[in-house]
Amino acid sequence: MTVSRRILRLLLPAAAGLCALAALSAVAFILGVLLLRGLGSVDWVFLTTDTKAAGAAGGIIFQILGTLILIATALAVAVPPALAIGLTRVVFLQNRPRAARAVDALLHAINGVPSIVFGILGLLIFLKFFDWGKSWLAGGILLGVMVLPTLAVSLVERLAAVPRKYIEAAAGLGLTREQIISAVWLQQSWTGLITGSLLGLARAAGETAPILFVTAVFSGATMPDGIRDSPLLALPYHIFVLAQDTFNEDARANLWGAALVLVMLVTCFNLASLPLRLNLHEESRHV
């Protein structure tokens, strides 16, 4: 082996390792700062009481509930069209590659729209056109549309990975296309839908821009009791306002506590999707 090849063989893994270490260090640094600054604020009272004194006292219960309402609404909004898009893309357009590519392009286009644009669109549609005022439903719909590509792409990937032999075996038994969809396509790809949902919701939970205009308020809201003029408190917006406006030391401590809770929430979604993702990779090795 020549000297240059020997150097290359040593350099390549070293460079890759350094890059990976740098990325992991950044994540570790953020988590470390959050834990260091926020852990002191997070206790049972913080998690279960309402905000007081403009965030300087009390807790974040309605921010947590508001965030959960938003992501549950986003899920309800995004899952049916994601299923429809996935089935259309993989099952109904399997012999029409051009149309399938058009669906892919559309999904990537939606995925590429900046979240602030969704916020402005929401403002125009829900506040100006429908005159809803600030509403939890508007935010849920916007977040649903935002996470739709993540869900749909994850489902498309899983549907496309369904072995062709299963489809043919089911067809050979005389099952109709609808029966094959429910017995084979969906049975084999539900993990993709759940993985996509959890990843999408992890993203939705942290989004501030789309809910900034149409849903979130800093204080004065509890649980929604209708659609019109039913704003929510949400963790990302709470953090955004505190970070921007407060000079109070207690409020700053609570800000880090809220940020830690949000990160934990998102981490929970990511961790929940991990076994399914690992299972998916394991299965793909055996197909």
Place this chain on the structure above:
Amino acid sequence: MFEKSIGSHRGTEGTEEGRKPETLSVSLCEKKSTILSVKNLCVAIGRTTILDKISFEVAPRTVFGLVGPSGAGKSTLLRCLNRMIEMTPGSRVSGRVEFHGSNINSPTVDADALRARIGMIFQQPVIFPTSIEGNVLFGVSRLRRLSRREAAGVVEKSLREASLWNEVKDRLRSPGQALSLGQQQRLCLARTLATDPEVILMDEPTSALDARSSEAIESLILRLKASRTVVLVTHNLGQARRVTDWVACLCPSESSGAGEVLESACCDAFFGSEACRSVFRTLVDDEALS
């Protein structure tokens, strides 16, 4: 097509001694009725013609073998017999395939209902990621409503018919994919039998199996013909000789490359024919043919 038929019907005159001069055995080869009839079938995928003017008939409760060199279109032909060919993108079919005298390619024929009556076994066993019981019931439970008791009855009957019951009766809830390859293929057969098809199409069902499992499938095929018709694609001439009643040989045409029927005759006559020897001499030694 039957004008070509020579030799004796297997089972009536044995194998080796049954090879008689053509003039003596024509009447013994005649088929009295037909369950499947293929007339001038042509298949193209994209711009490539795969099959050209294929014609033959299959008698009920017999094993009909399709043999021929690789690339002759045997599997494609098999897939035309229950319209599975429609799942191949860009496929075009012309000509007639008649099942009980009705053209299955007619737009009024429900392809799904047809496939429930003409089942299919593939080269590699396809086991769904569920239990043995779940695999047997996979098709039938969706084709008709079954009570729990009926379902248990169907599972036992189908597994017995596929000679698998004794091996799996104590572990019906175990994953089907944990079975050996030979058992998996018999499980596929049980799953197909559960839907009670009249005809079973088998696409080289033993090519992935060891000798012992192949033998088990072969005896199963011989038992099945008491109640059903089997169309068997095989590369194994010995197998064709052991289990088929009638054999059609598909060969790629020298001019177009599309598969065409070179010979169709009852088993013994087929293996005694010069056409068969000329096709297979290059592929196998004379011992396999004799």
